[in-house]
Amino acid sequence: MKRSRYTSSKSLSDSPSTKKHRIxxxxxxxxPFEHFIQSPTERDIDQMDEWxxxxxxxxxxxxxxxxxxxYSESISSSIDYLIDKYDYVLFxxxxxxxxxxxxxxxxxxxxxxxxxxxxxxxxxxxxxxxxNAFVTSVEQYQWVRFFAGLGLAGELGAAITxxxxxxxxxxxGYGTMIIVAMGALGAVVANLVTVSFHWQTSYIIGGGxxxxxxxxxxxxFESGMFxxxxxxxxxxGNFLLLFSTPERIIKYLACIFIGLPVWYCIGVLIKFSExxxxxxxxxxxxxxxxAIMFAYLGLSAGDLLxxxxxxxxxxxxxxxxSYLAGSAVLMGIFLFVNNIPxxxxxCMCFLIGTATGYWALxxxxxxxxxxxxxxATVTTTVPNFVRxxxxxxxxxxxxxxxxYGNVNAAVIVGIICIALAIVSVLSIKETxxxxxxxxEMN
Numbered sequence: 001m002k003r004s005r006y007t008s009s010k011s012l013s014d015s016p017s018t019k020k021h022r023i024x025x026x027x028x029x030x031x032p033f034e035h036f037i038q039s040p041t042e043r044d045i046d047q048m049d050e051w052x053x054x055x056x057x058x059x060x061x062x063x064x065x066x067x068x069x070x071y072s073e074s075i076s077s078s079i080d081y082l083i084d085k086y087d088y089v090l091f092x093x094x095x096x097x098x099x100x101x102x103x104x105x106x107x108x109x110x111x112x113x114x115x116x117x118x119x120x121x122x123x124x125x126x127x128x129x130x131x132n133a134f135v136t137s138v139e140q141y142q143w144v145r146f147f148a149g150l151g152l153a154g155e156l157g158a159a160i161t162x163x164x165x166x167x168x169x170x171x172x173g174y175g176t177m178i179i180v181a182m183g184a185l186g187a188v189v190a191n192l193v194t195v196s197f198h199w200q201t202s203y204i205i206g207g208g209x210x211x212x213x214x215x216x217x218x219x220x221f222e223s224g225m226f227x228x229x230x231x232x233x234x235x236x237g238n239f240l241l242l243f244s245t246p247e248r249i250i251k252y253l254a255c256i257f258i259g260l261p262v263w264y265c266i267g268v269l270i271k272f273s274e275x276x277x278x279x280x281x282x283x284x285x286x287x288x289x290x291a292i293m294f295a296y297l298g299l300s301a302g303d304l305l306x307x308x309x310x311x312x313x314x315x316x317x318x319x320x321x322s323y324l325a326g327s328a329v330l331m332g333i334f335l336f337v338n339n340i341p342x343x344x345x346x347c348m349c350f351l352i353g354t355a356t357g358y359w360a361l362x363x364x365x366x367x368x369x370x371x372x373x374x375x376a377t378v379t380t381t382v383p384n385f386v387r388x389x390x391x392x393x394x395x396x397x398x399x400x401x402x403x404y405g406n407v408n409a410a411v412i413v414g415i416i417c418i419a420l421a422i423v424s425v426l427s428i429k430e431t432x433x434x435x436x437x438x439x440e441m442n
Contacts, residue, residue, distance in 0.1 A: 091271070093142045095390045097149025102384025103239060105154030109161060109376025110229075110237030115222045117158040117376070122217065125151030126210030133200035133207075153387075156183065156363065157380025164367045165223040165375070170433045173316075173364060177307025180360035184303060187296035191289045225372045225437055234439045236373050239381075241440060248440075252378065254424035255366040258320065259386035260393070260417040261327050262356045267390035268397050268410055269334060270295045270349060275406050276335065277345055284342030294346045295353035302357015314432050316361050320425050324418055326355040331414050335407050359383075368431035371440035393417070 101121075109117040128148035135141040156179075163175035189209075194202045235241060242252045269276065270291050277286035306323060310316045334348050366382040367375055393413060400409035 094145040094149035097146040098153040099388030101150035101153025102381040106377035106380035107237040121154030122214045130207030133203040161379045165225040176364045181300045181303040184300040191293040257420040257424040264417040265356045294349040298350040298353020302354035303360045306358045323358040
């Protein structure tokens with residue numbers, strides 16, 4: 001068939017000079033998303049040429065409408081790709097900051113005190129949140145998100161350590177339960193703020209709320225166990241002490257592996273929920289902000305329930321194992337049930353959050369496994385190493401996705417995370433009601 005003069009020629013579109021000219025168009029805006037609107041990739045150009053050839057038999061007015069539609073779809077797809085790319089990169093920068101911060105704040109918590117770490121971490125992430133509103137390049141955004149993660153790394157571990165050492169040994173589960181459940185609601189508030197305000201205003205509001213929290217923390221008092229530790233000559237905050245014996249190494253790694261399914265579900269299933277919704281033909285639009293909001297509502301409910309159940313049954317390990325079993329079942333439903341309404345999909349996000357809502361138990365277990373002189377180090381590094389594990393988890397998922405698709409890749413990574421968690425729970429001792437007033441010796 002003779003090629004229509006209104007259809008782009010393959011030889012013309014494939015010429016290096018043409019592609020170079022089309023790809024190198026620039027925008028004055030610093031936003032990478034706006035720049036990408038004017039910069040489709042070579043893959044997009046080839047795809048558009050293929051669509052054009054398929055439509056060459058149509059009349060001119062239909063070809064014109066078809067070309068406009070296909071070009072619009074190509075640009076929309078390209079923008080979605082770059083948004084996902086930069087969101088993924090920034091997320092990993094923040095997680096890396098939390099990984100580094102976990103070590104720094106943990107050591108400081110055992111050497112300088114739990115209260116000082118609590119104050120320092122809140123101040124750092126609050127100021128970083130405010131600075132997020134004033135970035136003018138992707139590089140600046142990456143570094144500010146890194147320092148935000150660095151600040152976020154210290155608060156939870158210091159708070160859990162304080163509560164574990166202050167409250168009665170058979171009641172401390174209630175305290176850690178409330179801390180984590182209330183913290184999970186922060187993501188819910190964040191989603192409500194972002195849909196109501198400009199993104200820069202949202203960051204400023206988040207930083208301001210952090211500074212308000214800091215003022216409320218001024219009434220916090222230091223742990224009595226740490227006051228006694230300061231008078232001792234025992235080694236404090238020695239991170240290498242965790243690797244001094246095979247028993248400690250295994251116990252420490254087990255504490256980390258127990259938490260992997262939590263951040264697998266958040267960092268993969270919920271983070272990439274829009275892609276899974278498309279793969280399973282969810283009926284209706286799915287927005288990641290809403291998926292995160294419902295997941296964190298579930299996390300908050302799950303943490304309250306798991307903490308309460310551990311107190312009622314006076315056992316932490318059995319509750320965590322039951323939550324892991326529930327997570328495995330819900331993961332299968334989430335990834336393989338097709339053609340559900342968006343409302344049901346959001347309910348699944350809530351249920352997945354609930355099934356992984358053993359974060360409070362997981363951090364409490366880690367805190368109860370080790371002595372006072374390295375307790376803050378453990379309690380701060382363990383959850384942040386789990387958060388930092390999101391980087392290899394998502395990298396592994398993205399690598400497998402290229403060959404197996406998003407659903408199968410998520411299944412493979414999920415099975416590995418849940419299996420490691422189950423083995424780890426079975427390998428450690430039950431710590432409910434354990435006396436924590438002791439030291440780890442060299």
